[in-house]
Amino acid sequence: MTTQAERDPITHRRILKIALPILLAYITVPLIGVVDTGVVGQIPSPEPIAAVGVGAIILTGIYWIFGFLRMGTTGLAAQALGQGDHDEVAALFTRATLIGLVAGACLILLQTPIFAGAFLVSPASPEVEDLARAYLQIRIWSAPAAIALYGMTGWLIAQERTRDVLILQFWMNGLNVALDLIFVLQFGWGVDGVALATFLAEWSALALGLYLCRDVFRRPAWRVLDLVLNRAKLRRMAMVNGDILIRSVLLQAIFVSFLLFGGKFGDATLAANQVLLQFLYVTGYALDGFAYAAEALVGQAYGSGRLARLRRAVRMTTLWATGFAVALSLGFALIGPFAIDLLAKDPEVQAAARRYLPWMIAAPVLQIGLTMLDGIFIGATRTADMRNMMVLSALTYFAALYALTPVLGNHGLWLALCVSFVMRGLTLALRYPALERSVAAP
Numbered sequence: 001m002t003t004q005a006e007r008d009p010i011t012h013r014r015i016l017k018i019a020l021p022i023l024l025a026y027i028t029v030p031l032i033g034v035v036d037t038g039v040v041g042q043i044p045s046p047e048p049i050a051a052v053g054v055g056a057i058i059l060t061g062i063y064w065i066f067g068f069l070r071m072g073t074t075g076l077a078a079q080a081l082g083q084g085d086h087d088e089v090a091a092l093f094t095r096a097t098l099i100g101l102v103a104g105a106c107l108i109l110l111q112t113p114i115f116a117g118a119f120l121v122s123p124a125s126p127e128v129e130d131l132a133r134a135y136l137q138i139r140i141w142s143a144p145a146a147i148a149l150y151g152m153t154g155w156l157i158a159q160e161r162t163r164d165v166l167i168l169q170f171w172m173n174g175l176n177v178a179l180d181l182i183f184v185l186q187f188g189w190g191v192d193g194v195a196l197a198t199f200l201a202e203w204s205a206l207a208l209g210l211y212l213c214r215d216v217f218r219r220p221a222w223r224v225l226d227l228v229l230n231r232a233k234l235r236r237m238a239m240v241n242g243d244i245l246i247r248s249v250l251l252q253a254i255f256v257s258f259l260l261f262g263g264k265f266g267d268a269t270l271a272a273n274q275v276l277l278q279f280l281y282v283t284g285y286a287l288d289g290f291a292y293a294a295e296a297l298v299g300q301a302y303g304s305g306r307l308a309r310l311r312r313a314v315r316m317t318t319l320w321a322t323g324f325a326v327a328l329s330l331g332f333a334l335i336g337p338f339a340i341d342l343l344a345k346d347p348e349v350q351a352a353a354r355r356y357l358p359w360m361i362a363a364p365v366l367q368i369g370l371t372m373l374d375g376i377f378i379g380a381t382r383t384a385d386m387r388n389m390m391v392l393s394a395l396t397y398f399a400a401l402y403a404l405t406p407v408l409g410n411h412g413l414w415l416a417l418c419v420s421f422v423m424r425g426l427t428l429a430l431r432y433p434a435l436e437r438s439v440a441a442p
Contacts, residue, residue: 010297010312014160015320018296019289021166022157026285028173035177036194039184048191051131055195058118058132059139064252066103066147068244069096072237073154074292075381078299081158082306087221089159093213094228095237096151104144111140131191138195145206152209160296164212172205243383247390254397258417261401265410272352273410275343279336279360283328283367290321291375298379307439310380318372325364333361352410359414366418369425377428382435389427396423 008014036056040048073096080088107114115136119129149168156164176197183193221227262273297313332339340353377386397420404412 010309010316012316012320015290015293015297015317018157018160018162018293019317019320021162022289022292023286025162025166025169026288028169029285032173032176032198035180039180040191040194042185043190047125047127047131050125050128051135051191052194054128055132055135055139055191058115058136061118062107062114063143063146064248065245066100066150067248068241069100069103069147070150070154070157071244071295071378072241072381072383073151074158074295075299075378075383076237076240077155077158078296078379079303079381082300082303084304086219087224087227088233089155090216090219090221091224091227091230091233093152093155093216094222095233096155097148098228100148100151101144104142104147107143107147108140111137135191135195138192139198142199142202145202148206149202149209152206152213156213157292158296158299161212162292167212168205168209171208172201175204176201240381240383243387244378247383247387250390250394254394254417254420257398257401258413261405261413262410264405265413268346268348268352269410271344271346271349272356273413275340275349275353276356276360278343279332279339280363283325283364284371286324286328287321287364287367287371290317290324291371293317293320294372294375295379298376299381300379302380302439305439307436310436310439314372314376317375318368321372322368325368328364329361332357332364336360356410356414359411359418362418363421366421366425369429370421373425373428373432376432377435380435380438382431382438385428385431385434389424389431392427393420393424396420 036052040052043049073092077089077092080086080092115133119132149172153165153168156162179197179200180194183189183197187193189196216222227233259270259273262270294313294317297317298310301307301310301313336357337354340350340357344350344353374386377383397416400416400419401413404416406412408415
């Protein structure tokens with residue numbers, strides 16, 4: 001069976017229709033942290049700001065572990081769509097949502113040891129810890145919704161419904177901001193108000209997501225337990241998600257070690273590195289839109305076994321990503337110094353950030369390969385390759401880190417990070433021919 005998605009040609013307009021809503025959705029992500037900080041900053045005490053910061057970091061780190069659910073669901077759902085298996089697409093929706101709900105419920109049950117361990121790793125003053133615990137004890141009750149939304153988002157992306165993803169993000173983040181202002185500034189609920197705002201925003205977003213995905217409920221397969229809990233499908237989903245989890249943990253280890261090593265070169269250099277990392281985040285948000293387009297289009301082509309269509313999806317999404325990456329590099333070269341002055345007011349930090357700015361100018365171009373190949377391999381669910389190449393890249397990074405930083409200092413640190421970018425892209429590129437050979441039919 002040929003699906004509508006397969007009949008439609010892969011055009012520049014279609015790629016932008018997938019990618020641009022993702023870019024717009026990500027614009028709202030940093031806004032929450034800014035507003036959370038701003039509203040509690042109106043309280044004449046430093047403890048509430050610190051408590052919200054600590055609590056948000058802890059939960060973000062915990063939820064980040066479940067990011068595999070978004071990526072794995074996208075690849076599997078896109079392939080099922082490409083195969084014309086609409087019953088499996090519907091079953092995947094329920095499967096991913098249930099996994100998210102169950103995972104969130106487990107976090108609620110285990111909250112006491114989880115929070116205790118988190119505060120051992122990141123100790124805070126008694127006042128801050130008490131406030132952070134109060135924040136966490138409210139927000140943890142929306143964990144099922146927050147994690148289930150990962151799976152729901154992946155399912156929507158697989159079907160190129162990124163406009164719905166944009167609606168979800170704008171609703172959730174917009175409601176969060178509005179409730180922050182009401183609960184904290186008008187009602188005076190402080191840290192509890194910030195947590196309650198997020199709790200309500202996440203559950204309301206899940207409800208909205210179910211409404212946006214309501215067409216899935218017209219197909220009985222969404223509630224057929226033999227399909228939803230099919231052992232072979234669950235096993236495959238577990239393998240795909242497990243590979244992505246390992247890959248993501250290694251990636252996180254690279255960035256954590258980067259920050260820790262940066263501290264060896266003084267406070268000003270550490271602060272400069274933190275400022276420059278914002279450029280990397282902007283690059284990631286920009287290129288992810290096209291990587292998500294690759295996930296959906298490659299997954300559909302891979303599922304239908306159409307190699308020519310897969311190649312076209314790879315070529316066209318990468319072309320757009322390359323154009324954006326070059327534009328970002330030029331933009332960083334032109335406005336980088338002004339952006340640094342906006343983000344940091346200390347002259348020593350500004351000078352240090354300018355000194356290492358050339359690495360940020362090079363970074364977008366160096367990230368094209370790894371970002372797009374990640375999307376391509378997720379779409380094809382070649383996650384074992386992603387895991388294995390990430391292992392090689394991490395080993396290369398740590399070897400470069402220990403070899404270069406004693407000689408080049410912080411420049412060596414940035415060089416090691418850039419080496420890891422190139423290594424990830426190169427190793428995945430070497431595995432790409434195997435991906436094409438695995439396509440069912442040319």
